[in-house]
Amino acid sequence: MAGIFIYSEKTDIAAELISFAKASGQDAYAITFEAEAAEAIRNYGAKKVFVLKGDSPIAENYAKSLAAFLKNESANLFVVGATARGRDLAARTAGYLGCGMVSDASAISYVDGTLLADRMLYGGAVIQSEALTGMVVVTIAAGKFTAAAAESAEIVSVDVTADNRVKLVNSTPIIKEGCDLRVADKVVCVGMGMDKPEDLKMAEELASALGAEIGCTRGIAEERHWLPVEQYIGISGAVVTPNLYIAMGVSGQVQHVVGVREAKIIVAIDKNEKAPIFRAADYGIVGDMYEIVPLLIKAIKTNK
Ligand SMILES: Cc1cc2nc3c(=O)[nH]c(=O)nc-3n(C[C@H](O)[C@H](O)[C@H](O)COP(=O)(O)OP(=O)(O)OC[C@H]3O[C@@H](n4cnc5c(N)ncnc54)[C@H](O)[C@@H]3O)c2cc1C
Structure with missing residues (x-):
């Protein structure tokens, strides 16, 4: 057969x-x-x-x-x-x-x-x-x-015969804290360019204005522990396929970009015009996110 x-x-x-x-x-x-x-x-x-x-x-x-x-x-x-x-x-x-x-x-x-x-x-x-x-x-x-x-x-x-040298003695479900980014239609991604955890409020406000979920780079979850590990995107994190992905202070290293390649529209905000994220982006905004994101939120809310 x-x-x-x-x-x-x-x-x-x-x-x-x-x-x-x-x-x-x-x-x-x-x-x-x-x-x-x-x-x-x-x-x-x-x-x-x-x-x-x-x-x-x-x-x-x-x-x-x-x-x-x-x-x-x-x-x-x-x-x-x-x-x-x-x-x-x-x-x-x-x-x-x-x-x-x-x-x-x-x-x-x-x-x-x-x-x-x-x-x-x-x-x-x-x-x-x-x-x-x-x-x-x-x-x-x-x-x-x-x-x-x-x-x-x-x-x-x-x-069939099982090889029973390994036995299941106990199972404990993993309690997931974050959202399921893999099915998100829009994602706002926070990178290490963000200065302090309180500033996540700004990302949350942008996400809420857009109806988006919050994602992040590995360092934000694994080093700074500002967001759950389920929320980091990339080769060792979640692979996302949203219609819109907005990066705030994300340099765009290949290990991260692999996780967003299939996003329909990629928007990058970074103060370094040479940041690799701009090579992956459909729209790039060179500047300080602390100036740009509040303006974006205002514009989105005004045009709703
Ligand atoms: C084996 C391996 C696997 C990895 N897997 C992953 C993975 O799955 N996901 C992942 O994300 N990373 C992964 N990494 C890490 C990856 O290589 C990068 O180090 C990481 O993605 C960088 O995160 P970042 O862009 O947030 O930080 P940075 O590279 O530090 O970039 C921060 C950016 O913020 C900008 N910035 C700073 N301040 C501002 C401001 N006020 N306004 C606007 N922009 C600002 C800077 O110009 C810079 O471009 C992996 C690494 C290895 C070695």
Whole structure:
């Protein structure tokens, strides 16, 4: 049964990956480890949904069985959502298969048995393009493809053996403090050019006038602790795709800009006319944010 096999513990990502497989002209087969997950994904166009059933609640513990299953099914390609869990499972599975792997692809296509994949290197400074044939495992982030509802797929249950050397003894949910910037329509981003935490009020006022969420650069969250870590944008933070992104005192280093590249309109306010953010910006304002932002707020409120 050659075809593209996909996995994500998140139904929305799994549904997107099925769309990729179908757009590649291949049969899509979804893999899950739970019956409920199979029910959730069955209406997105997979030819079949396989539930690999064993006695472990940890997906990574099935990597060896999953590799044997993919081999047995003559899978062409295994595409996995690049979540923490997906990355772990994908790497272990590729290891057991002894095949090639592309981690965190930024774009993929599958043409005549060849996987064409782009991924960022050197903190996003360059894009590496690879062409791989034979069985390949690839991880890719959410939001690259559009899921489409389809007829209900057959669910097939397969008994597998879990590697129970790692056991789940306890789980504690992470309490997220910030907003979900990945889905924000507008973002006002605060950089290290801001002098003191009280000045966040100015950013909040601009955000409120625009109906925007507040984001920041890494230093604001990780060094100064002015905003929660969920709110920093960039290669090691959130990747945002808003219609409008306004940077206040953000120099625009590549590790940050990677996270805003897909914003529709980028506006930068910085007092240094040579700041790299101006190369990424659609509109640049050279000047002191403490003079410019109050004027912007006034203008937005006046024109509402
Ligand atoms: C492996 C690695 C991963 C990283 N990941 C990330 C990441 O995910 N996200 C991220 O953001 N960073 C990341 N960084 C850090 C990144 O390299 C930069 O150091 C960081 O983005 C710079 O933050 P900044 O622009 O706020 O600060 P700065 O570079 O200090 O820039 C401040 C800017 O404010 C301007 N300014 C100062 N005062 C004013 C004023 N009154 N009005 C207007 N402008 C003013 C200055 O001219 C300057 O351009 C990473 C670094 C590494 C090494």
